[in-house]
Amino acid sequence: MNALETTPTPIAAPVGILAELTHRCPLGCPYCSNPIELEQRAGELETHDWMRVFSEAAAIGILHAHLSGGEPAARRDLVEIVAHCKKVGLYTNLITSGIGLTQERLKQLADAGLDHVQLSIQDAAPESADRIAGYKGAFARKMDVAKWVNEAGLPLTVNAVIHRANIARAGRMVEFAVELGARRVEIAHTQYYGWALVNRKALMPSRAQVDKAVAEVEALRETYAGKIVIDHVIPDYYARYPKACMGGWAKRTLNVNPHGKVLPCHAAETIPGLEFWNVRDHSLGDIWFNAPAFNAFRGTEWMREPCRSCPRKTVDFGGCRCQALALTGDARNADPICHLSPHHDKVSEIAATFDEVDENVPASDYNYRMLKTQVPA
Numbered sequence: 001m002n003a004l005e006t007t008p009t010p011i012a013a014p015v016g017i018l019a020e021l022t023h024r025c026p027l028g029c030p031y032c033s034n035p036i037e038l039e040q041r042a043g044e045l046e047t048h049d050w051m052r053v054f055s056e057a058a059a060i061g062i063l064h065a066h067l068s069g070g071e072p073a074a075r076r077d078l079v080e081i082v083a084h085c086k087k088v089g090l091y092t093n094l095i096t097s098g099i100g101l102t103q104e105r106l107k108q109l110a111d112a113g114l115d116h117v118q119l120s121i122q123d124a125a126p127e128s129a130d131r132i133a134g135y136k137g138a139f140a141r142k143m144d145v146a147k148w149v150n151e152a153g154l155p156l157t158v159n160a161v162i163h164r165a166n167i168a169r170a171g172r173m174v175e176f177a178v179e180l181g182a183r184r185v186e187i188a189h190t191q192y193y194g195w196a197l198v199n200r201k202a203l204m205p206s207r208a209q210v211d212k213a214v215a216e217v218e219a220l221r222e223t224y225a226g227k228i229v230i231d232h233v234i235p236d237y238y239a240r241y242p243k244a245c246m247g248g249w250a251k252r253t254l255n256v257n258p259h260g261k262v263l264p265c266h267a268a269e270t271i272p273g274l275e276f277w278n279v280r281d282h283s284l285g286d287i288w289f290n291a292p293a294f295n296a297f298r299g300t301e302w303m304r305e306p307c308r309s310c311p312r313k314t315v316d317f318g319g320c321r322c323q324a325l326a327l328t329g330d331a332r333n334a335d336p337i338c339h340l341s342p343h344h345d346k347v348s349e350i351a352a353t354f355d356e357v358d359e360n361v362p363a364s365d366y367n368y369r370m371l372k373t374q375v376p377a
């Protein structure tokens with residue numbers, strides 16, 4: 001793999017930092033994007049470590065801090081962290097399940113300078129929502145949290161991951177987000193890696209269900225124009241070209257995990273042989289510009305054919321490295337979503353498995369996402 005020193009294009013500063021403050025979370029969503037090997041509480045960065053990280057982020061030009069997890073509200077120092085982000089000039093977005101927030105705590109966060117809240121919902125139907133989350137009472141608590149967010153004067157985004165248990169209500173979730181007072185809603189069809197891959201059989205909808213849900217949500221754009229912004233992430237198995245994953249590897253954002261390891265994307269650790277640096281040993285700027293994992297797939301020099309000579313190589317950057325690895329066995333290959341990839345048949349095989357799903361068969365039991373310390377003996 002080429003190191004960046006051989007690439008003439010200067011490296012721009014990142015725009016955003018996704019801070020996984022903790023992997024602890026009271027919910028157990030079977031599609032959770034956290035890694036299967038979750039980081040334990042022991043070893044989490046301390047408050048002063050995070051403050052240094054956010055100071056360094058601001059110093060290299062980062063604008064947005066996404067405070068995520070796990071459930072970030074599980075950190076007792078969340079208000080302090082938000083106040084520090086405000087002090088160093090970062091725009092803060094709290095990505096939360098809502099569990100662990102009280103009205104008083106939300107008020108403290110707003111007073112500390114929190115800019116935005118992104119609240120996940122599992123379904124618009126209470127019983128199903130609690131079953132998907134693996135947490136009784138989660139739905140009711142989220143309704144309270146949405147109300148408190150509005151009362152605190154904070155802008156709200158609602159996000160919902162779509163799969164077999166809730167796909168019949170994909171359109172309803174847009175309406176539901178409007179009712180909750182959200183200004184933006186993200187309807188994202190499940191991407192099958194990590195926990196979602198473990199649960200693929202239980203989560204996968206039929207192709208007919210996907211087509212219906214996609215059409216339904218798209219039609220709502222007109223209905224709700226001017227009332228709510230709809231971000232719609234549709235399955236890419238039927239696309240001709242891949243998405244520009246992360247806007248390009250190490251181009252716009254970085255992730256810091258609870259123990260301080262810095263990743264170009266949350267699934268990057270699935271790629272063997274990459275060397276990740278930690279904020280305990282290096283400054284964030286040093287990591288962004290010099291860490292081997294960041295330079296491994298930055299720019300276009302690392303590309304093979306057909307990407308190397310493709311005019312779209314600076315548009316989609318060859319798609320997703322983790323998907324290329326998962327489906328072709330080599331992260332340097334073109335994302336096989338691309339119809340030009342010699343491995344595109346793998347994607348056609350997966351697309352065909354949607355056709356085999358019997359939508360009348362209820363989702364089987366989930367392997368709920370859990371920290372090892374939570375797993376019953």
Ligand code: SF4
Pocket residue numbers: 025026027028029031032033034069070071096097120369
């Ligand atoms: S997806 Fe669910 S389990 Fe994973 S961090 Fe978010 S709320 Fe917790």
Ligand code: SF4
Pocket residue numbers: 241242306307308310311312313314316317318319334335338339340341
């Ligand atoms: S060949 Fe590579 S760069 Fe070209 S469209 Fe396909 S994935 Fe993108």
